[in-house]
Structure formats: structure tokens, C-alpha cells
Amino acid sequence: MPVTLKSGSAFPTMSFDKVGGGTIKVGGDIEKWTLFIVYRGKHCGRCKKYLNQLEAMQSEWHDANFEIAVVSADTEEKAKADIAEFGWTFDIGFGLSQVQMKQLGLFVSTPLSETETDRAFAEPGIFCITPSGDVQIISVSNGPAVRPDLVELLDGMIFTIKNDRPARGDLEL
Numbered sequence: 542m543p544v545t546l547k548s549g550s551a552f553p554t555m556s557f558d559k560v561g562g563g564t565i566k567v568g569g570d571i572e573k574w575t576l577f578i579v580y581r582g583k584h585c586g587r588c589k590k591y592l593n594q595l596e597a598m599q600s601e602w603h604d605a606n607f608e609i610a611v612v613s614a615d616t617e618e619k620a621k622a623d624i625a626e627f628g629w630t631f632d633i634g635f636g637l638s639q640v641q642m643k644q645l646g647l648f649v650s651t652p653l654s655e656t657e658t659d660r661a662f663a664e665p666g667i668f669c670i671t672p673s674g675d676v677q678i679i680s681v682s683n684g685p686a687v688r689p690d691l692v693e694l695l696d697g698m699i700f701t702i703k704n705d706r707p708a709r710g711d712l713e714l
Contacts, residue, residue, distance in 0.1 A: 547676070548710040555568055555644070557637065570672070571672055577666075581685055582619065582658055589623065607669075609632065612637050614660060664681070664683050667689055677701065
């Protein structure tokens with residue numbers, strides 16, 4: 542089982558190459574909250590459904606003062622193909638490394654066949670990161686079927702921010 546980030550702790554600062562050029566930076570001290578989503582990659586139909594929902598809700602997340610960052614272990618070509626097919630307008634990074642997967646506490650899978658994909662890939666991970674760079678919400682799954690509902694997550698984050706709620710899950714047993 543992967544090592545999980547500790548809630549309320551500093552999120553590891555990471556950078557990813559961004560489709561279309563430039564980089565996506567997550568973690569560290571920024572001015573806004575960050576919704577950071579790790580998706581399995583082009584081969585995952587459930588990921589596409591989830592990211593289509595994110596696309597439809599993007600303005601609501603921005604209105605709540607969130608930056609959106611999405612990344613997978615895919616190549617740039619695969620990420621570009623998904624953007625072309627689905628019209629996603631949020632920033633998408635590519636080339637998530639196994640070292641980064643481990644830092645994030647993600648489950649990692651090997652492809653079932655060469656037709657699925659050509660490399661190990663991360664299972665879903667969703668993180669909400671404070672403007673000061675701390676982890677507020679951590680959700681990792683060992684398979685594609687379990688992810689937080691984006692409507693509920695946004696509603697909960699608006700409540701959390703409005704009421705200055707601390708990160709939960711801090712008790713170590």
C-alpha cells in the first residue's frame with residue numbers, strides 16, 4: 542500500500558510539462574486554492590467521463606478561487622488526442638513519473654495489455670491544496686471506479702473555505 546500524504550502537511554512542490562507548452566506547478570505558496578487531479582490516462586473511459594464533468598463545472602471551481610491542474614503518466618501525444626476529442630480547456634500535464642506517483646501516495650498499476658497502454662500508470666488521485674501549499678483534501682483510489690463526486694467536493698470546499706475549517710484526518714493511531 543502506498544504511503545499517504547499527511548493531511549494538513551505541505552504538499553510536495555511538483556512541476557509537469559503542459560500540453561501546448563509551458564509547465565504546470567502544484568504545491569508551494571500560490572495565491573489560490575488548487576484542485577489537482579491525477580487521472581489514469583487516455584486508455585481510461587471513466588477518466589474521460591470524470592474530466593468531462595470537470596470541464597462542465599470549470600467556471601464554478603474558478604468562481605470558488607481554485608486553479609485546476611490535471612496530469613497523467615501519458616505522453617504528450619496521448620494527452621493532445623484527448624484534448625482534441627473532448628475539447629477540455631483546463632491545463633493538462635503529461636509525463637507523471639513513478640517517483641512523483643510515490644511522493645503523492647498513489648496506487649500504481651501495470652497495463653493489462655499493450656493495447657491498454659505502454660507504461661505503468663497512476664490510479665486516480667484528487668487533492669485540494671491550500672494557497673499556502675498545504676494538503677486539505679486527499680483522495681486516492683486503487684481503481685478507476687472510486688473518485689469523489691465533483692459537485693459534492695466543490696460544495697464541501699466552499700464550506701471549508703468560508704468557515705476556515707482545518708484539514709481533517711490528523712489523528713495518527
